[in-house]
Amino acid sequence: MKKLKDKVSLVTGAGAGMGREMALLFASEGSRVVATDINKQGLEGLKKEAEAKGLDITTIVADISKEEDVDKMVETAVSSYGALDILVNNAGIMDNFKTVGEAANDLWDRVIAVNLTGPFKASRSAVRVMEKQKNGGVIINNSSIGGMFGVRGGAAYVASKHGLIGLTRNMAATYGVFGNIRVNAIAPGGVETDIQDTIKDPSELGSKAIGDKGEIPMGTSGQLAKVALFLASDDSSFVNGAVLTADGGWTAG
Numbered sequence: 001m002k003k004l005k006d007k008v009s010l011v012t013g014a015g016a017g018m019g020r021e022m023a024l025l026f027a028s029e030g031s032r033v034v035a036t037d038i039n040k041q042g043l044e045g046l047k048k049e050a051e052a053k054g055l056d057i058t059t060i061v062a063d064i065s066k067e068e069d070v071d072k073m074v075e076t077a078v079s080s081y082g083a084l085d086i087l088v089n090n091a092g093i094m095d096n097f098k099t100v101g102e103a104a105n106d107l108w109d110r111v112i113a114v115n116l117t118g119p120f121k122a123s124r125s126a127v128r129v130m131e132k133q134k135n136g137g138v139i140i141n142n143s144s145i146g147g148m149f150g151v152r153g154g155a156a157y158v159a160s161k162h163g164l165i166g167l168t169r170n171m172a173a174t175y176g177v178f179g180n181i182r183v184n185a186i187a188p189g190g191v192e193t194d195i196q197d198t199i200k201d202p203s204e205l206g207s208k209a210i211g212d213k214g215e216i217p218m219g220t221s222g223q224l225a226k227v228a229l230f231l232a233s234d235d236s237s238f239v240n241g242a243v244l245t246a247d248g249g250w251t252a253g
């Protein structure tokens, strides 16, 4: 049986990388999927692929850092499909490894807005729907090993991803323990996606702090989509408040 049969999922940042693979995998497991991104072209490509495969994916251009867009995407899931069972807060941006001393206000503000405040607002809209549903819901936050260790990104990225893990645990301990909404985080290590191309002007000090950690195992978006599927499905029904590291062992040593 399909693992997400009759579920309604919302995946942010689904125009590329891990979010795209999650949207396709969730739909192939029986979910109706609302896929959002600021990348219109990416969403058009996803829509075409979904149609070719007979998968039910609705795409919406939405900026996670804009409250009206966040509300719109949750409303669309509910108005189109009558429910919201799974939210994946996946959209995220990097920060060129900038140190505190180097980080300009607009870099800090943008990274926090996309990586932390966006997931907070999306989760707020989602729990208000999920709380009223008989079967509750599931929220998955795509954090990073930068959310667990100090130098796997710059100051803003690391702070935003630590914050996202804090938000995950807070929601898990309230809505998971006293309600019916499970909330977990994924902490990917290196994954081959377009995000690597956004590192255009890396900080010298920030890069030095990251240092030579030996060869970094690189995963694929498909591998991470399977981690998300586990957390989205009933296979993980007793997993709540967890941070699932998926880094090929990079941080194990």
Ligand SMILES: NC(=O)c1ccc[n+]([C@@H]2O[C@H](COP(=O)([O-])OP(=O)(O)OC[C@H]3O[C@@H](n4cnc5c(N)ncnc54)[C@H](O)[C@@H]3O)[C@@H](O)[C@H]2O)c1
Binding pocket: 012, 013, 014, 015, 016, 017, 018, 019, 036, 037, 038, 039, 042, 062, 063, 064, 065, 090, 091, 092, 093, 094, 114, 142, 143, 144, 145, 187, 188, 189, 190, 191, 192, 193, 194, 195, 196
């Ligand atoms: N690739 C890695 O090595 C890695 C490692 C750890 C964590 N992560 C995290 O995984 C998540 C997915 O990253 P990815 O590697 O697939 O990157 P990606 O760049 O391939 O995909 C991210 C998507 O998010 C979208 N996005 C960016 N800003 C947005 C906004 N304001 N509103 C809506 N969408 C927006 C982008 O347009 C893009 O399509 C991110 O949160 C990232 O921080 C990635």
